[in-house]
Amino acid sequence: MKAYLKSIVEYNDNRLSRGFAFFIQFLIVLSVITFSLETLPSLEPRTKVVLQSIEIFCVVVFTLEYLARIYVADQKLRFIFSFFGIIDLLAILPFYLSFGVDLRSLRVLRMFRLFRLLKLVRYNRAMRHFSKAMLLAKEQIILFMAITLVLIYFAAVGIYYFENEAQPEHFSSIFDSLWWSIVTLTTVGYGDVYPITVGGRIFTFFILLIGLGIVAIPTGIISSSLTKVVESKGELE
Amino acid sequence: MKAYLKSIVEYNDNRLSRGFAFFIQFLIVLSVITFSLETLPSLEPRTKVVLQSIEIFCVVVFTLEYLARIYVADQKLRFIFSFFGIIDLLAILPFYLSFGVDLRSLRVLRMFRLFRLLKLVRYNRAMRHFSKAMLLAKEQIILFMAITLVLIYFAAVGIYYFENEAQPEHFSSIFDSLWWSIVTLTTVGYGDVYPITVGGRIFTFFILLIGLGIVAIPTGIISSSLTKVVESKGELE
């Protein structure tokens, strides 16, 4: 019995285990759609009941899946404290905790339901590649994130000195200026804050010329690390 | 007779077939320009008549071309259901269907006239390269599109929790927040919606640092796949 359940749950290449994996993935996506629909401001009571029923069904299945995984695991404690064990627990915990708490905390708890999305990593090849790539390049990403942060801070201080007097409402402190430097150096440029003084504009010019190259580095590292993982997938899997 | 027509239509290296190909390309571009001009809000009746005459002429030629291609094809049914056979049909079908329908559906039908642009693929080398590149990297593009979609959804949920109370008109549900996360993570940044709370801004900062690298991946895959196709064009063509 345990061996049979293990063959289904731990994804070997038979038809039943594939069906099971597909079913769980379907429930994850369904659960996420339900979660999104619940945020719609004007929902009819009937729709709410339907959404809650789907939610309860998903949680029951996820709980059974979690218990089954513990049951079939050779080292039970090791599974519970593994990456996927914790994710599986976080995916159901918010539902059970919501019975014992007041309404204010409920809001935060509901947000944690999103951890279910991470359950997809187990089944999705792209996600697996991606998490491997992040691990491979971890040290480099941290190192160059540091440079990016220093540059963003530098830009914020500079623009603060140029624009603070001209636009005290937008550049009231370095923390406000940081918002500008993030939005500008990533080239998002919402247009809610921008320099208006000549000095501030010339400073923006130089910061952009240098900064674009620097902000692009972590991006480049993630991309090249992913390419390596995808190309060597035969060896790693 | 049939062999002669075949030599013209199916693009062998004689002068007449080149002239024919050039003529069809010219009509495609002319037809697209006509299509654009028809959308101008204040057109004189005389201009309308001229534009419609050009449209009728183009459709007649495209129809004759389509019939000729069926006539010269060795396996007629195979051509009709091939990629180019369907494109050729879609390029003329909206015109003929427009006689039998009421005005409301006409609007959608006219839009389908744009499929003519895809007829250019047959004649344009860059387009052929591009469609080959997309086929080559199909699996990878789908895999990483999935990651991109998950990230965009993640960003939308996060910003919803931070900004929903402060700006209920812009972040009324997760579906509204999705618009923000698309516009931000592609760095378009129209400036119609942006976070105003401190939490939302810090969240935006981290999402941008991580997200830019991820959204850039499908872009990188298409680019590198195209480079491969262009470099090996001697072998593939």
Added chain:
Amino acid sequence: MKAYLKSIVEYNDNRLSRGFAFFIQFLIVLSVITFSLETLPSLEPRTKVVLQSIEIFCVVVFTLEYLARIYVADQKLRFIFSFFGIIDLLAILPFYLSFGVDLRSLRVLRMFRLFRLLKLVRYNRAMRHFSKAMLLAKEQIILFMAITLVLIYFAAVGIYYFENEAQPEHFSSIFDSLWWSIVTLTTVGYGDVYPITVGGRIFTFFILLIGLGIVAIPTGIISSSLTKVVESKGELE
């Protein structure tokens, strides 16, 4: 005498010719700065006189340089109709033509003074690398520019059908929609026009996911072509 002049003008490795080249470059930059200053809306008459004097001095030197280059050229006609010969002529022609024309055309003529900037190509290594790179990748750039144009047109037609009814003032015809699709697909995103319907936003999402990869291709081609030129500069120069 002619050989001596030739050694100065045609840039051999002696001190005098280097001084001459530096002097001409200095005048080009000076002339461009003068040109910029003249556009300032509220100039004092005295400043205007100074700027005009500098302009006359520059033109006189450029004219003498042009005549000297013709004089020392072995094949005079070939120089006159060469790339640099035409640029040298265009750099001084607007000044002489401005005597014989009325004030309205003057505006356009003054703009042509900017061609002087192209004179820098002769002296600037980066510029030479860049024009070589453009020539190397000419065919590829044209091919993928075509794809980019088709995509931009496609996006414009799509958004026209989604947004025309909701925002007739911003998306009045396909030509207006083209402005939107250029600003969006290059991720500039000024925020003057953006979709507001649900259909338009979903369409924008898909166009951005596909489009960013395509618009980045000509950029990538220019960059990689430049890298090749810079790396092989020993062989080419």
Added chain:
Amino acid sequence: MKAYLKSIVEYNDNRLSRGFAFFIQFLIVLSVITFSLETLPSLEPRTKVVLQSIEIFCVVVFTLEYLARIYVADQKLRFIFSFFGIIDLLAILPFYLSFGVDLRSLRVLRMFRLFRLLKLVRYNRAMRHFSKAMLLAKEQIILFMAITLVLIYFAAVGIYYFENEAQPEHFSSIFDSLWWSIVTLTTVGYGDVYPITVGGRIFTFFILLIGLGIVAIPTGIISSSLTKVVESKGELE
């Protein structure tokens, strides 16, 4: 004694020197946070006193560190005029100068306190990689910065001629137009200035198609130079 101090200050691999390095880094970050907090518009007097005390403490430690470094240096003058010697001096100088000057100059002096951030370069591997990469590619970066500047100027002149008459308040001179061309070619696109004439929009289209490729070149050079430095770190360090 001197040898012992030297072993701590000049970062050899013993526990005490690592602790010293960590302590200095901690003070740099603390000093920068203090600096940011001081810019908050409404601070209580008590908070100000705390912030100033931290500042004085940091300066005292940095001064002792500076003196210790001079003391242990074999060639004292060489250290004083080295890159890190100057940075260390600039990190403390603003504090001492602020006693002898009036309030107006104080503002600028305080800004120079930010030079402390550069002290991190000594301790941070990513920063060292980065400054090496900049030195390696120095010549290329300068060359292509020149092209970028010419292109930005070109775009500014073009848009000035198209938009000056239609929007004299935004495009009053070439210097105002330069702001537009910087914001557009880096794809930041705040939306404070944008072309409204048909000519200006078509010009923007072509400038964007060509310009994005060119502005991306210095970015690409910095990235590829950094990759080289990181990959060959074993050899260089």
